[in-house]
Amino acid sequence: MRTVKIVGPQERVDERDTPHPRMQRGELGQRLLRLRTSPSKDPFRRIVRSSNATDRRNCLTWVMGNTPDGAVNPERTEVPDPVAMAKRIKGVARFLGADVVGITYLDQAYVYSHRSGDSASRGEKDGDEVKLPHRYAICLGTAGDYNMYRANPSRISDAEYSVGSALTCVIGFNLAAYIREMGYPAMAHDSGHNDVNPIPLALMAGLGELGRNGLLINEKYGPGLHLFVVTTDLPLAVDHPVDVGVEDFCRSCEKCARLCPSHSIPFGDKKEVHNGVERWRINVDSCYKLRAFHADQWEVCQTCVVVCCYYKRDTWWHSLALWLVKGTPIPLRQLVVKPLLWVDDLIWGKEPHYRVRWLDYDSAYTPEEKPCKVPGCVAHSPSWKGKKARGRARQIAVQAKG
Ligand code: SF4
Ligand code: SF4
Structure with missing residues (x-):
């Protein structure tokens, strides 16, 4: 891919070194720490960011991230044709609300090496090594509301960004549950429990290219996509990186x-x-x-x-x-x-x-x-x-x- 030339070895990133955990530890300054940990002035922000809520149970993303995954149905649906199954899964994702869907192999370089934050319901602790043996990553995106985004920067674009991301989590949560009901392991990487870096996976899945601004740029929606990843072992045909200029x-x-x-x-x-x-x-x-x-x-x-x-x-x-x-x-x-x-x-x-x-x-x-x-x-x-x-x-x- 021309926008992402891999010229040397890639190491797995520790999730604790990514911006949000660093904000939470105060490493980006006391102002950001206060912003991160105090209730937001805006109720839209408070219903989607648990650290900015007055009660985190008001955040659906927190509830989803802290709910243990459902069991995998022991009666497995056979998959004689991974191409047909990929088409079906993309259709399901679109039906659930996704605007774009692509599939790639889960490259372990894009799985975090260690986890940030505790998840009592899943028995995980801050600093745990991440083991994610799934074979595929289904990358999906929803397009933000164009007019609301163009109010940036304001409370209106804040609401679109925050609520749009949270609603994309619901699609991913449902898609992972659908695949488990078909008899295959699947995990939704939502904001409460995320083991992967979505941008490189979305690039590999052909959803777009990497822009100067560090964001995935989709041919139709530009950089205005909320991205989400579901990993799974369901046999699927994969997509390939694209060159859209x-x-x-x-x-x-x-x-x-x-x-x-x-x-x-x-x-x-x-x-x-x-x-x-x-x-x-x-x-x-x-x-x-x-x-x-x-x-x-x-x-x-x-x-x-x-x-x-x-x-x-x-x-x-x-x-x-x-x-x-x-x-x-x-x-x-x-x-x-x-x-x-x-x-x-x-x-x-x-x-x-x-x-x-x-x-x-x-x-x-x-x-x-x-x-x-x-x-x-x-x-x-x-x-x-x-x-x-x-x-x-x-x-x-x-x-x-x-
Ligand atoms: S504004 Fe968009 S197209 Fe222009 S340099 Fe930035 S990312 Fe690239
Ligand atoms: S990199 Fe993008 S989001 Fe960050 S300050 Fe600049 S314009 Fe804003």
Whole structure:
């Protein structure tokens, strides 16, 4: 795959070294620790993030993650044709609510080496070695609500991100249960109990390519997918990685790097080899630390999702642009990409922000901040418009990096 070149040995990652456990231990600073462990100001956040709830039993994700897996039906359904079974499982996943589904072998490089957190109902403890002998990973994704995401950053995009992820867990939970009822072991890797890294598995399952922003970019939904993985031994035909032109687009685009408020996304060519993979690598620490500075207005930055040229409404002209990039021979793709980038800036703006009203939320700017100058658009709470605001954004970026 061109966006993910494996150039050296890959080691399994310890889940305790990933951002959420590090936040929980206070390693990303006291502000983030407080944000992580205090009840959120917003009830949507409180019903999906157990650490931000007043009572974690109000979080379905916590309930699912702490419920022991059901037994595997001893009466096994025979699988004479793994191709037909893969088709059926994809149909079931779509029926349950998934927008995209792909299947790959479960590469042990993408299984965490050690677990983070306790799960009393499963008899697991923080630091336990992870043993996951399943053969296949079913990767599924649901598309976030386009209009709600475009209210980013605000409580509206927070709700879409948090509740959308939680609802995707329900699909995965049901799919794993369906496979166990067919007589095969299956495990849903939800937020309460996750043994795998979903992005590399989704890349291998052909759901998209890796973008400059470190996210999976799907041809149709861009980086706006909530991902989920179910692992199993049910015999299935596997899918393969795809080339939809993301590599060539990201080389010239850099829109997410330009607009990232914490300056966490690299410009230029891929310079880094991380865990055996040549890639653009974002600064995860500064990305997460940004949250602590805006917690009164919003909690999750999705800027690198909503500004991405691949994140557009499903329209004929967007499909045409994708078709043009994908269909052009690789050495000639820059000839197509550069005019498309110019059109993207012209139509969507160099700094796209949109005002959205939903329920009693409004993503408009706060009174002390300046409105956006883009016609038809009013920029909202965060603050990289105007001299004073840009100064504040820079200050936040420096603090977040430090
Ligand atoms: S989520 Fe926001 S802060 Fe983090 S990398 Fe993306 S744009 Fe930057
Ligand atoms: S905004 Fe541009 S550079 Fe960033 S991930 Fe999307 S296409 Fe790639």
